[in-house]
Amino acid sequence: MKLNKFRKKSPWILHYNTGGCNGCDIEILASLAPKYDIERFGALNKGNPKQADILLVTGPVTKRCKDVLRRLYLQMPEPKVVVAMGACGHGGGVFRNFYHVENGVDNIIPVDVWIPGCAPRPEALIDGIVEAIEILQTKSKEKEYIRNHNEIIDKLGAKDD
Amino acid sequence: MGKITIPFGSQHVALPEPVSFLFDTQNEIISDVHVNLGYVHRGIEKAAITKFDYTNLAFLLTRVCGLCSITHASGYIHGLEYLLNAEISKRAEYLRMLVIELDRMHSHLLANGHVAEVVGYENLFMQTFRYREKVMEILERLTGNRVQFDYYTIGGVRRDIDLEDAKEIKKELLELKPKLEKLTEFFETDYTFGLKTKNIGKITKEMALEYGVVGPIARASGVKTDARAEYEYLPYNEIGYKLQTRKDGDVLARNLVRQDEILNSLEMCLNILDNLPEGEIKVKTKGRPKGEVFVRVEAPRGECFYYLKGNGSKIFERVRIRVPTYANLPILKDLFIGEKYSDAQAIVLSFDPCMSCTAR
Numbered sequence A: 001m002k003l004n005k006f007r008k009k010s011p012w013i014l015h016y017n018t019g020g021c022n023g024c025d026i027e028i029l030a031s032l033a034p035k036y037d038i039e040r041f042g043a044l045n046k047g048n049p050k051q052a053d054i055l056l057v058t059g060p061v062t063k064r065c066k067d068v069l070r071r072l073y074l075q076m077p078e079p080k081v082v083v084a085m086g087a088c089g090h091g092g093g094v095f096r097n098f099y100h101v102e103n104g105v106d107n108i109i110p111v112d113v114w115i116p117g118c119a120p121r122p123e124a125l126i127d128g129i130v131e132a133i134e135i136l137q138t139k140s141k142e143k144e145y146i147r148n149h150n151e152i153i154d155k156l157g158a159k160d161d
Numbered sequence B: 001m002g003k004i005t006i007p008f009g010s011q012h013v014a015l016p017e018p019v020s021f022l023f024d025t026q027n028e029i030i031s032d033v034h035v036n037l038g039y040v041h042r043g044i045e046k047a048a049i050t051k052f053d054y055t056n057l058a059f060l061l062t063r064v065c066g067l068c069s070i071t072h073a074s075g076y077i078h079g080l081e082y083l084l085n086a087e088i089s090k091r092a093e094y095l096r097m098l099v100i101e102l103d104r105m106h107s108h109l110l111a112n113g114h115v116a117e118v119v120g121y122e123n124l125f126m127q128t129f130r131y132r133e134k135v136m137e138i139l140e141r142l143t144g145n146r147v148q149f150d151y152y153t154i155g156g157v158r159r160d161i162d163l164e165d166a167k168e169i170k171k172e173l174l175e176l177k178p179k180l181e182k183l184t185e186f187f188e189t190d191y192t193f194g195l196k197t198k199n200i201g202k203i204t205k206e207m208a209l210e211y212g213v214v215g216p217i218a219r220a221s222g223v224k225t226d227a228r229a230e231y232e233y234l235p236y237n238e239i240g241y242k243l244q245t246r247k248d249g250d251v252l253a254r255n256l257v258r259q260d261e262i263l264n265s266l267e268m269c270l271n272i273l274d275n276l277p278e279g280e281i282k283v284k285t286k287g288r289p290k291g292e293v294f295v296r297v298e299a300p301r302g303e304c305f306y307y308l309k310g311n312g313s314k315i316f317e318r319v320r321i322r323v324p325t326y327a328n329l330p331i332l333k334d335l336f337i338g339e340k341y342s343d344a345q346a347i348v349l350s351f352d353p354c355m356s357c358t359a360r
Ligand code: SF4
Pocket: A020, A021, A022, A023, A024, A025, A058, A059, A085, A086, A087, A088, A089, A093, A094, A117, A118, A119, A120, B063, B066, B147, B148
């Protein structure tokens, strides 16, 4: 499909920090900068969930951010890929079982790519994005169209959003 | 025209971290603002007194903030060493200062680049980040990691520096110096950049004193405050530390103060590398923390305050952190009212706010 080809060349990223130490976020900034230049892969950091293909999440998901993250995920059009960056996105990392923490991104939304490290190097981030682009191509609007929409919304607990 | 409410955050492309501002605007002029901070609260202070014992608490506290991770480590470990009566070798102190100053450089460069980006000067942002990357390379060579160094350890530092590294780092710093000077000149004289930053978000000296702002924001308004000068936690006077101030107190002045500090830090790093004392990098410590102590250290964003209370057991009784951004936030509301909405981003980012510090 043509559309898939275009998607491959221009994956737009939506970045959201859900309570990490911002070490990962500055590595994202660094990979936008000339040395690593993630734009080589057509990836741009865009603030609008409705235009994004890849959701890049950092942090252990605090209780306060949970709802925002869920909403961002639901607002993104299919197909979409979720990338969890950093040790604390994987089950909480150093913040595991703190009273205000949900222990990782996949407790809230499904995750496709994991980038390990605290903080991951920009090379690792680029690796993750490239993998995400591959996964993005295997998904399509028809395949991901949710038939049991209401059920999933219920499961995500986002009925009133 | 009636009142329009515009949300800025919690998720926004200009913000690396979640914080939400709700601006009430009337004809583009901001009439009121509501700030919402607690998005990244994780409960670190509570965990510090329940889950972590004093030997590995530093790993948690450096993850309060990624940008000034070394500051939090220094705040905690200086306090702990005081409680344990540890005598630190001169070499370790110098290496600590080296990493702290390099950290300050990369943090300030990030802040300045970010301001350039939100005023729409993408090129300057890229240029600043190109130079920042050099500092990151040096840090990686020195500590082994790019962001979370965990360089501080109780009684010293974790890694020594060998002659070859020192030579290489010195060479890179000397190469970087003229570039950074040029960058300063660029910030100072560039017409386009000036249009969006001169006389925007102006803090007078009286205002700064009244609100008790700290760090580069205070120094940009001419207030002489710096924990490095006021509180002797490391021998800064031996390596050519100079307090930097500017008078204007606007967005541009804040950028320039940071730029001046970068150059001063670079100078200090060179001095450290030239006069590195010989000796051990780590001493053994004995006992458990008992008693109270407070520590003030200068983070890139201003003064960071640590209060520790130990009762002779492995786990502290109280760990209190007061971070610079927390002190700098109240004045923001005053600054916003009456400004144009289009300038709001530049004002926020010229404060270099660090939410993961503030909400912890
Ligand atoms: S993984 Fe580490 S560096 Fe990244 S946000 Fe979490 S604590 Fe910070």
